[in-house]
Amino acid sequence: MTSTHLPLPPSLPQPAGVRERLVRQLTGLGGLEVRGGGATEGAVTIRMLAETLEEATHALAGTPGTRLADMFADNDGDATTLRLVWADESGYLLTETEIEGDDYPPLSDIAPAAFVEECEIYEQFGIRPATGKPLNRLMLPPHAGPDFPRLGHRPAQPLDEAHAPHTVGGQAFEFPFGPVRQVGVESLYYGLVTSGEEVVDLYLFTWHKHRGVERRLRGAKPRDAIFLAERVEGLSAVAVGWAFAAAAEAALGIAPPPEAARTRAVALELERLYNHAAATAALCQATGLTVGQSAAEIALERLLRVNAAAFGHRYLFGIVDTGGVGRAPDIGVLRRELPGAYGELRRVADALLTTNSFIDRLEATGILAAEQARRLGLVGPVARADGLALDARLNTHGPQGESAAGSPYTGHPVKIVTADGGDVFARFQVMLGETEESVRLIDELLDAGTAAGCTPLPPGGGHGLGWTESSRGEVLVWVALDEDGRITRARLRPGSVRNWRGFDDACRSQNVFTDIPIIEASFWLTVAGMAR
């Protein structure tokens, strides 16, 4: 278990590119062991002792281009294992640490991107950072007593009700809003602190929608679990379903047939297209431009009908399956109908970009500083609108090694769209740029060939990490399967989980109440993805 150096054991293939740098950052630290397990080239697992965790976190958080993508825990019998997922453009590094006792090093002091996860882990597993700083209630409702079902052990002390401390100076007051909000939107509770018009502070509660999906997946077989995984955040059904399937495939050491992998990628781009159209409609609604909203909704409806005609479901449910895809697209329909539907969206976008009354509401609204986006570990168009060029599609290392047979993006590189300024307008521009790239990518993938088909799942177990780039950002799924192939732990982390924590910052200071729906539309997250 302990070693003073980190030479990679000869049996493990040398990791490629920048990821090697990540692993090398940890050289010289004691208490490390590279796990031979996990067939995914794109993800390396390192087991480390608790004593090394703080130093390792410093090293990785301090490396430019590296970010903390997720943190979660697991209860295997009595011991609680803490897992961190670090990412850079070439791949993922998982660290695995057994925590004895009730606490672990204060990681969010080093990597602020870990704060929300620390709260969740305390709620579910009873272990907390050693500094004892206040942690917020996250998933479990206020009435959740000591016997309320958790993924692990209950915390020794009840959670604090405190949200992030803020100074309410002068005449500012707190204004609770929700969870039942305007018509046709998800339930969400905001605590709004205001001095009248300006947003002094904003905090969110999503526990009203917490369905306990990670707990429900325990004991399930992957094929049954994917049905629920798709419905964690239905607007990202392809992204979450694919990440889940990829995690199970990595755990079992298989890859989907290449044509099936390309089918997944086509479906994912169709999902990105309709989501960005829906976000455009929501932006128009939030700014009061009803004609724009109607025009965008016409485009959205056309895109959903393309999905139904090509793949049999408006929201692309039931396409991804473990080992591949259950359905192939109707290529004729797709080639015939998609250009017209996209053209509709493009014309709306062009008209919006020349409508000054609309653009004025977007510019300089909801500014999120690039440094803050980086510190909080944000993903997706929100991060890219701050100039951070991250996208899970860039990581093409699949489960079968160098040739990346599993990744459909090998040979079909994705152009990443970024913008500067971090305001609503920048996020809107990123989304528009991405729709153009999605249409181009779909065309290329159809040319290369798509088909239905699944690689059969072999018996046995293992653990693996899967990842996709949903319309709202990177989705990560980690699964552990026992020898019967049943799930012992499924970690589902849609993009919304990463990005809601940036929403409060984007809403503060210069913004007024009426800006909040505009900022919310520009983030285009879901409560369901957070409250799974």
Next chain:
Amino acid sequence: MTPEQDEAEAARQVRERIAGQFGRSLHIRTLDTGSCAVCEQEIRLLTAPHYDLQRLGFFFTPAPRHADLLLVTGPMVRAFDVAARKTYEAMPGPKVVVATGACALGGVYRPDAFVHGEVSAVLPVDVWIPGCPPSPLALLQGLSVAVGRLTEKITGLTFTADNASSGGAG
């Protein structure tokens, strides 16, 4: 009367009452009890140009006080019970509750410590609309049935097909 006959009689009375009162203009309030967000997207499209529910005399209202019909999605997460009941009780009678989507009807989530599994565990449901998600057309049919404008088809469908032919319901 048998329980089935009781239920059918109650349903008939609901239909008559609704048709008499809401036939011309209906105000709808939506309620999300834990959905995956897709049902909400289909509901939002009801006001979009392709569907335009206002041409049928249906309107959305943000205020429960002005609403006649509560359109409910999601499997009724237990932590949401209080909010659900308060929304329902804030609506003055007469009122109709429509549960929409497989989650709200008892599919997808079996009851456990986190969810009831169906809307009818907490609210008295009058009309059920299946689907995952119910498309805007299915929602329009459901709302029209709820106000007595359309007769429901479901009682006549058997979901059987000929042994030889392909497609079609009995």
Next chain:
Amino acid sequence: MPLWFARGLRRGVVTTRYPARPDSSSVFLPTPPAFRPGQLTRETADRIVAACPNTALRRQGDELVFDVGACTTCGRCAAAAPHAVTSSGEFELASTSRSALVKTIPIRGGLR
């Protein structure tokens, strides 16, 4: 604003006439299954029930009990027994009674 007005007029009307007239887009909507009683044996029925990732199907003696309300139209039952399951083509499923959404289908396959 004149730009939007002109665009709107040029775009024309896309509004459906549903429910007064059928809407052509409905043919692409996923619909619950329809079962062929003559192709259903107990084994086929059990295979169909096992394929459902949800609570929509169960077998009760020589009857297949199908809860349309719980059905998500995922299509796995049809994939598991394509000779016995087809698409119903029905999307107008609203009901004023929950029990009217639970259908029983006789298992008649393999009978002389």
